[in-house]
Amino acid sequence: MAQGPGVPAGVRREDRLGLGPDAHHLVGREDEVTLVLAVFFVDQDHHPAFGQLSDKLGNRCSDTAELAFTGVRVPVSHTIGTAGRGFQQQMAQFQNERMVACYGRVGACERALDRTRDYLRQRTAFGGPLITNQYLTYQLAELYARVDLCRHYNYACAEAFMRGEDTSHFATVAKLAIGRLCEDVARTCLQYHGGIGYMEETWTARFLRDMRITSIGGGADEVMLQVIAKMHGM
Numbered sequence: 231m232a233q234g235p236g237v238p239a240g241v242r243r244e245d246r247l248g249l250g251p252d253a254h255h256l257v258g259r260e261d262e263v264t265l266v267l268a269v270f271f272v273d274q275d276h277h278p279a280f281g282q283l284s285d286k287l288g289n290r291c292s293d294t295a296e297l298a299f300t301g302v303r304v305p306v307s308h309t310i311g312t313a314g315r316g317f318q319q320q321m322a323q324f325q326n327e328r329m330v331a332c333y334g335r336v337g338a339c340e341r342a343l344d345r346t347r348d349y350l351r352q353r354t355a356f357g358g359p360l361i362t363n364q365y366l367t368y369q370l371a372e373l374y375a376r377v378d379l380c381r382h383y384n385y386a387c388a389e390a391f392m393r394g395e396d397t398s399h400f401a402t403v404a405k406l407a408i409g410r411l412c413e414d415v416a417r418t419c420l421q422y423h424g425g426i427g428y429m430e431e432t433w434t435a436r437f438l439r440d441m442r443i444t445s446i447g448g449g450a451d452e453v454m455l456q457v458i459a460k461m462h463g464m
């Protein structure tokens with residue numbers, strides 16, 4: 231392997247679809263002060279050590295494990311972008327990563343609300359379908375309204391991105407709002423399915439588990455709040 235930036239010894243948690251030979255995208259330190267973004271490829275001679283698969287609350291179809299990079303070196307040819315600008319490049323990439331999560335979650339939440347509405351139509355209790363209970367429909371209506379706001383906020387972000395503008399503010403606000411929306415939608419959908427909603431045979435149980443990561447992955451809600459506070463001079 232050619233001389234190149236050394237990746238610091240350390241451990242990182244990585245989410246991936248199957249832990250086979252693959253490419254890893256990481257921020258590595260070139261020297262004491264410089265950060266370099268680099269991709270390196272797993273091969274038989276140079277690869278990180280995979281830890282045990284993590285036993286996760288949700289998203290269990292996607293493998294997650296700790297990778298140890300002790301002694302791994304990256305060839306110069308695997309550097310992405312500009313050496314020394316790795317931190318800035320990674321920060322910019324985070325905005326897109328957050329928005330990708332936000333785009334998908336809006337559709338997931340809307341589908342979950344539709345399925346719950348349909349369930350309330352066919353489930354009869356206390357002499358009539360549950361959908362006739364105004365409290366339940368108003369709660370769903372409120373969540374539909376929040377989904378709609380998030381969808382159009384996402385559209386505005388996508389348009390700004392296409393104009394080449396900085397979308398950090400959009401991505402931070404969207405990530406915070408949609409993380410909270412996901413939790414409220416998942417909790418409400420399970421609740422309105424009653425006991426059957428608590429069972430693994432019903433989609434609501436998995437949905438609750440899978441949505442929980444939205445408020446943590448890609449930066450926790452509190453980190454989003456910290457960024458927004460800074461943007462507003464606090």
Ligand SMILES: Cc1cc2nc3c(=O)[nH]c(=O)nc-3n(C[C@H](O)[C@H](O)[C@H](O)COP(=O)(O)OP(=O)(O)OC[C@H]3O[C@@H](n4cnc5c(N)ncnc54)[C@H](O)[C@@H]3O)c2cc1C
Binds near residue numbers: 244448452
């Ligand atoms: C399933 C899974 C897959 C992942 N995949 C990847 C991956 O592919 N690549 C990758 O790089 N990372 C990945 N991660 C890591 C993920 O990005 C971090 O877990 C996440 O950003 C939160 O960081 P942390 O776990 O270090 O929490 P910590 O920094 O330890 O924070 C713990 C809690 O403290 C609070 N907190 C933290 N900072 C602040 C603050 N400034 N102000 C107030 N409160 C605060 C929050 O409530 C936070 O949840 C993955 C994590 C999981 C669970």
